[in-house]
Structures are given as structure tokens and as C-alpha cells.
Amino acid sequence: MRIEKLRKIFNIYIKLVHFPLHPETPIEGRSVAEMYAARGMDPKAMYERMKGLMDKEGLPYGQRANTYNSRRAQELGKWADTQDGGDAIHEELYRAYFVANHNIADFDVLVDLVETVGLSGSDARKALDEERFKDAVDADWEKSRSYGVTGVPTFVAGGYGVVGAQPYEAIAHMLQNEAGAQLREST
Numbered sequence: 001m002r003i004e005k006l007r008k009i010f011n012i013y014i015k016l017v018h019f020p021l022h023p024e025t026p027i028e029g030r031s032v033a034e035m036y037a038a039r040g041m042d043p044k045a046m047y048e049r050m051k052g053l054m055d056k057e058g059l060p061y062g063q064r065a066n067t068y069n070s071r072r073a074q075e076l077g078k079w080a081d082t083q084d085g086g087d088a089i090h091e092e093l094y095r096a097y098f099v100a101n102h103n104i105a106d107f108d109v110l111v112d113l114v115e116t117v118g119l120s121g122s123d124a125r126k127a128l129d130e131e132r133f134k135d136a137v138d139a140d141w142e143k144s145r146s147y148g149v150t151g152v153p154t155f156v157a158g159g160y161g162v163v164g165a166q167p168y169e170a171i172a173h174m175l176q177n178e179a180g181a182q183l184r185e186s187t
Contacts, residue, residue, distance in 0.1 A: 002057060002168040010175045012157075016081075016090065018074040018140040019149050022067065027105045029068040053165040054098075062099040070097070071137065073104040076124060078133035078140075080114065088117040 006012060022035070036043045047063055054061035073093050080086030092113045096102040102109050107128055114124040127133065147156055155162045155171050158178035162170050 002171065005168065006171060006175065009172070012175065016077065017143055017156075018070075018077070018137050019144040019152050019154070020141045021070065021152055023069065023071065025067055025069040027069055027072075029066040029103055029105070032064050032067050035067055057165075060095065060099045062101060064098065064101045066101060066103070068097065068103045069105040071105070072107070072110060072128060073097070074137045074140070075131065075133040076110050076114065076128060078136045079124060079127040080117075080119060083119050083123075085118060089114060089119070092117055 003014065007014065025035075032047075033043045036046055051061050051063075077090055077093060080089035093104060096109065096113055097104045104110065107125060110128065111121040111125050115121040144154075147154070147161060149161070149163070151164050153165065155166075155174065157175055160174050160178060162174050
């Protein structure tokens with residue numbers, strides 16, 4: 001996977017910053033066909049495009065019937081990041097949403113995912129109920145807006161960004177340019 005390759009070659013730290021992709025989606029979700037039709041897009045063509053991109057990355061990708069609001073999952077991710085071993089939740093959230101078509105806005109689904117990675121379901125539910133990480137996600141959304149993020153994934157280093165499912169070379173080029181800028185500044 002390109003992220004792991006980038007991490008090894010450039011010795012980078014990756015920090016997830018959440019982005020409000022379709023925040024208007026209701027908690028119960030809506031059909032992918034409806035979402036694409038409203039934007040004049042063909043659902044089958046969009047699936048094939050995304051499937052091709054994911055296949056190139058070696059990532060599983062299912063044919064989703066629905067899209068769901070990711071706000072609660074983002075808050076859960078922020079909570080999990082404060083727990084030992086919590087970074088594993090991000091891959092589980094990806095699989096639940098993009099492969100298994102689970103509603104990642106549903107508390108029970110989220111708690112099940114937390115327990116799958118060995119974290120406390122009751123602690124996660126309490127954090128979600130109390131919206132303990134609401135402000136952290138709001139801050140991420142604001143940071144995303146300030147960076148001009150318009151899609152996911154977006155990779156940012158040193159004020160430069162690469163938007164979308166870009167090839168490894170595009171991200172590596174951005175990191176090389178940033179590394180070069182840092183070296184020039186320090187000499």
C-alpha cells in the first residue's frame with residue numbers, strides 16, 4: 001500500500017484530519033443511486049472507477065447500496081486515537097463502510113467495531129453519547145476548510161496538498177519538494 005511505502009521512504013508521521021464529506025447525509029443514510037442521480041452521475045460508472053482505483057492500491061472495495069453520515073465514526077476515531085491500539089479502528093471503519101456497507105452512524109455498529117479491535121465498547125459508547133470528541137472533529141473540519149480540502153483523501157505537507165486518489169508518484173513528489181524546502185531552510 002502506498003501509505004506504508006511513503007512512511008518507510010520518507011520517515012513521515014501520518015495524522016488523520018477529518019473532513020465533512022456529505023455532512024447533510026441523514027443518520028439512517030441514503031441510497032448511493034439517489035446521491036449520484038442528484039449529481040448527474042452514473043452509479044455503475046462511479047463504482048467501476050472507484051473499484052479500479054482501490055484495486056490499484058490493493059484495497060478491498062464493495063459495491064455499496066447506501067451512503068452514511070460519517071460524523072459519529074469520526075468522533076469515534078478521535079476517541080480511539082486516545083486509546084492504546086486505537087489506531088486499528090480506522091481500518092475497521094474503512095472496511096465497515098466501503099466493503100461491508102454498514103451504517104457507520106449507528107452506535108451499535110460502531111461499538112461492535114470498537115470491540116473487534118479489542119477496545120472497550122462501553123467506554124466508546126459513553127464517549128459517543130457524551131459527544132466528547134465533537135470539538136476535536138469540529139476543529140478538524142475547520143482545518144480542512146482552511147486548507148481548501150474538497151475531497152478525500154487529501155495529503156498535505158508543508159502547506160502543499162495533493163487531492164484525491166492520486167498515484168504514489170504524485171504524493172512522493174509533494175513530499176520530495178517539502179523535504180527539499182526544509183533542507184534549504186535549514187542550511
